[in-house]
Amino acid sequence: MTAAPDVLVVGASAAGLATAEALRRKGHTGAITLLGDEAHPPYDRPPLSKQVLAGTWEPERAHLRNQDVLDALGVTFALGDPAVSLDPATRGVRTASGTVLRADAVVLATGARPRTLPDQTGLSGVHVLRTVADAVALRADLLTATRLVVVGDGVLGAEVAATARGLGLDVTLAGPQPAPQAAQLGPLASGLLAELHAGHGVRLRLNAAVHGLVGQDGRVTGVRLDTGDVLPADVVVVALGAVPNTDWLLGSGLAIDDGVVCDTRCRAADGIYAVGDVARWHHERLGSLLRLENRTNATEQAAAVADNILGADRPYAPVPYFWTDQFDAKLQVFGFLPPDAEVSVEDGDVTARRFVALYRRAGEPVGVLGWNMPKQARQLRQRLLGQAPAPAPAPEGR
Amino acid sequence: MKVSVDEDKCCGAGSCVLAAPDVFDQRDEDGVVVLLDPEPAEHLHAAVREAADVCPAAAITLGNGA
Numbered sequence: 001m002t003a004a005p006d007v008l009v010v011g012a013s014a015a016g017l018a019t020a021e022a023l024r025r026k027g028h029t030g031a032i033t034l035l036g037d038e039a040h041p042p043y044d045r046p047p048l049s050k051q052v053l054a055g056t057w058e059p060e061r062a063h064l065r066n067q068d069v070l071d072a073l074g075v076t077f078a079l080g081d082p083a084v085s086l087d088p089a090t091r092g093v094r095t096a097s098g099t100v101l102r103a104d105a106v107v108l109a110t111g112a113r114p115r116t117l118p119d120q121t122g123l124s125g126v127h128v129l130r131t132v133a134d135a136v137a138l139r140a141d142l143l144t145a146t147r148l149v150v151v152g153d154g155v156l157g158a159e160v161a162a163t164a165r166g167l168g169l170d171v172t173l174a175g176p177q178p179a180p181q182a183a184q185l186g187p188l189a190s191g192l193l194a195e196l197h198a199g200h201g202v203r204l205r206l207n208a209a210v211h212g213l214v215g216q217d218g219r220v221t222g223v224r225l226d227t228g229d230v231l232p233a234d235v236v237v238v239a240l241g242a243v244p245n246t247d248w249l250l251g252s253g254l255a256i257d258d259g260v261v262c263d264t265r266c267r268a269a270d271g272i273y274a275v276g277d278v279a280r281w282h283h284e285r286l287g288s289l290l291r292l293e294n295r296t297n298a299t300e301q302a303a304a305v306a307d308n309i310l311g312a313d314r315p316y317a318p319v320p321y322f323w324t325d326q327f328d329a330k331l332q333v334f335g336f337l338p339p340d341a342e343v344s345v346e347d348g349d350v351t352a353r354r355f356v357a358l359y360r361r362a363g364e365p366v367g368v369l370g371w372n373m374p375k376q377a378r379q380l381r382q383r384l385l386g387q388a389p390a391p392a393p394a395p396e397g398r
Numbered sequence: 399m400k401v402s403v404d405e406d407k408c409c410g411a412g413s414c415v416l417a418a419p420d421v422f423d424q425r426d427e428d429g430v431v432v433l434l435d436p437e438p439a440e441h442l443h444a445a446v447r448e449a450a451d452v453c454p455a456a457a458i459t460l461g462n463g464a
Contacts, residue, residue, distance in 0.1 A: 330429065
């Protein structure tokens with residue numbers, strides 16, 4: 001590899017932009033191209049289910065950088081042109097428009113797309129939430145609706161339920177878990193979350209398997225559960241997690257298995273790396289493959305990949321982190337909160353809904369939860385550094 | 399280098415404090431960013447650039463040739 005390799009980043013969202021920024025920050029002077037399927041400049045997704053959906057932000061406020069900052073990066077943006085295939089041998093990427101882009105290093109940052117129900121296409125009033133266009137369309141529909149059913153009890157479903165309740169809708173949150181985000185948060189925090197939602201008037205249909213959608217004249221009218229019950233709805237949001245966007249790589253010869261399989265350096269093949277939601281890499285400290293859909297992972301993984309493109313030999317072994325804001329609760333989670341962990345409150349008071357808890361397994365700290373104490377949770381994070389392997393992560397995250 | 403922060407965008411992750419503890423802190427009550435030094439000395443610039451880049455809420459902007 002030359003001193004200043006040309007870099008092609010496929011994907012112009014948080015992870016893609018962060019790769020370009022990290023390369024420049026670390027002194028890279030070679031050409032960088034950011035290829036994106038959407039026409040928008042890079043934008044942030046966490047606000048879509050909160051501020052943008054609530055209408056407190058115009059969608060443009062979710063842009064990650066203003067135009068001056070993007071211009072100063074010295075990056076070529078090729079937007080609105082999805083990648084359709086990769087040839088790892090030549091590091092060439094073909095796009096939908098027929099262009100072939102080649103580079104010394106290719107970074108795969110194509111993200112993930114929402115999982116859907118088999119019968120949801122063709123019914124109006126049924127939404128997913130991944131892109132800014134999704135958020136704008138959902139908001140428009142919610143403004144004329146009375147009853148929303150959210151299918152899916154992970155972080156996205158819970159956030160959408162909270163935001164829609166704030167807009168005054170009658171909201172039902174349905175999902176298979178005993179409490180919202182139970183897999184990610186464990187029994188204590190997910191139980192508090194269930195109380196929080198119920199206290200704000202969200203109808204919770206927990207332990208409920210969704211059978212499918214019910215519609216009339218092309219418009220959704222409800223959600224049918226496995227029990228046969230139908231939850232009436234004017235609008236339905238399907239929030240069943242996401243699948244990595246790897247279809248375009250199926251002919252590439254790269255190992256694809258719930259994401260682009262990478263080594264500890266986030267390298268999928270010689271000169272080919274993956275970052276963000278699409279990357280499933282070997283986490284050296286955990287000793288297993290891991291794919292994280294967390295916002296901070298996009299940025300931290302991009303920094304590690306930038307180092308490795310520039311000649312470092314750096315394993316990527318982060319402490320996972322996500323946050324969520326629902327009603328008046330701000331949750332911060334570092335590491336993992338397995339259901340069988342011993343939980344000790346280290347600061348604050350659970351009954352006051354303001355506390356920090358440390359999660360241990362076999363005496364070893366594996367996770368930190370902050371409930372309305374973001375700073376104190378971050379301070380406790382250091383207890384997780386350098387620890388023995390943590391348990392396998394929950395399947396879904398932000 | 400001139401640093402500005404957008405408290406409304408801040409999500410309280412504290413990534414900035416981890417990157418540049420001499421320049422950023424968080425409020426005890428709600429974790430929102432506190433800018434300790436809006437015009438940091440030159441030896442802090444690299445850390446501040448990293449903090450701006452890694453902020454998961456894009457709440458930090460840099461001016462004056464930053």
